[in-house]
Amino acid sequence: MLHPDQRVFEDKDGLVPLDKWQKTVDVMARIFQAPAGFVVQYTPLGYQVVIASNQESNPYPAGVEISPDTNIFCKKVVQQGEALYVHNAPEEPEWDTNPEVAEDGFRSYLGLPVNWPSGEPFGTICVMDYEATDYRSDYVDLVGELRDLIEADLEILSQFQEISNLAMTDDLTGLYNRRGFMTVASHYTVLAKRSGLSLGLLYLDMDGLKEINDQQGHSAGDQALRTLATAIRSVIRENDVPARLSGDEFVILAVARDKIELDTLSERIRSVMKENSLSVSVGGVLIDAGRTLEEWLQLADKKMYEHKHSS
Numbered sequence: 001m002l003h004p005d006q007r008v009f010e011d012k013d014g015l016v017p018l019d020k021w022q023k024t025v026d027v028m029a030r031i032f033q034a035p036a037g038f039v040v041q042y043t044p045l046g047y048q049v050v051i052a053s054n055q056e057s058n059p060y061p062a063g064v065e066i067s068p069d070t071n072i073f074c075k076k077v078v079q080q081g082e083a084l085y086v087h088n089a090p091e092e093p094e095w096d097t098n099p100e101v102a103e104d105g106f107r108s109y110l111g112l113p114v115n116w117p118s119g120e121p122f123g124t125i126c127v128m129d130y131e132a133t134d135y136r137s138d139y140v141d142l143v144g145e146l147r148d149l150i151e152a153d154l155e156i157l158s159q160f161q162e163i164s165n166l167a168m169t170d171d172l173t174g175l176y177n178r179r180g181f182m183t184v185a186s187h188y189t190v191l192a193k194r195s196g197l198s199l200g201l202l203y204l205d206m207d208g209l210k211e212i213n214d215q216q217g218h219s220a221g222d223q224a225l226r227t228l229a230t231a232i233r234s235v236i237r238e239n240d241v242p243a244r245l246s247g248d249e250f251v252i253l254a255v256a257r258d259k260i261e262l263d264t265l266s267e268r269i270r271s272v273m274k275e276n277s278l279s280v281s282v283g284g285v286l287i288d289a290g291r292t293l294e295e296w297l298q299l300a301d302k303k304m305y306e307h308k309h310s311s
């Protein structure tokens with residue numbers, strides 16, 4: 001599922017139908033004759049305006065961030081998980097410290113919670129007015145309908161993410177499979193090059209898996225593969241990219257300044273495996289410009305092979 005902390009405003013893949021949401025919010029503001037309408041996302045970083053109605057009277061453009069401690073209307077909607085209609089905020093002392101009231105001069109707010117399919121809060125859809133308002137109840141129902149449209153998009157988004165995750169991960173270990181590795185690792189090598197990060201590639205091949213299968217059964221073999229995946233996860237950093245390429249072959253694309261760092265990583269995996277009476281052969285290369293990812297993989301595989309047959 002799409003991670004609830006992932007900000008949709010920063011969606012670079014164009015999966016979030018922001019244009020459609022923009023039209024929805026513009027129509028909503030027009031129907032309410034309200035000077036500002038929004039879709040706002042909540043994450044632990046705070047509240048971010050994802051869509052702002054396209055009007056000069058609207059002081060908050062899309063992208064604006066509001067700290068999670070600020071006493072804004074949307075915060076109450078997210079915290080309580082229910083609709084909030086404030087007819088005339090200056091009459092309610094709890095909004096004295098709300099900058100939307102105290103600084104921008106808003107008086108009226110109507111907002112509904114928007115949730116991810118999991119039920120976790122996504123944020124809100126809301127309209128605000130500089131005048132006190134008295135909306136008819138069917139207007140309030142209308143915001144509910146628009147909220148449902150946005151929630152339906154979030155559902156599609158989550159399903160899409162789930163399907164791509166399935167196509168990119170290995171069932172047995174939960175690591176990336178070859179397709180996932182090639183996709184993520186090629187993005188990562190481009191980013192690393194841009195930011196001057198140096199990367200290394202480790203190629204790992206479990207020793208004697210056939211023997212384990214033959215002597216202890218296939219499920220013991222599966223367990224040995226999972227142990228290697230766990231060992232890999234326990235030593236890599238958050239941004240490193242681990243994968244099971246096939247059968248007993250694994251790779252890690254990892255941040256590494258030099259060969260020593262890469263060797264240390266490999267030694268730590270070997271030592272965790274040893275604690276489990278298992279063994280793995282590892283070959284490592286530092287990546288620099290001039291070769292494709294596929295070529296680096298072949299080179300690391302060759303080093304692993306040399307290592308396996310020298311010991």
Ligand SMILES: Nc1nc2c(ncn2[C@@H]2O[C@H](COP(=O)(O)OP(=O)(O)OP(=O)(O)O)[C@@H](O)[C@H]2O)c(=O)[nH]1
Nearest residue numbers: 205206207208209210211213218219221222247248
């Ligand atoms: N249990 C289990 N075995 C697998 C899986 N995928 C591949 N294998 C087995 O892994 C074995 C790999 O054999 P080899 O390539 O000879 O590897 P090895 O026995 O580890 O020998 P070396 O790599 O030379 O150390 C084969 O017997 C495959 O059937 C899997 O998902 N689960």
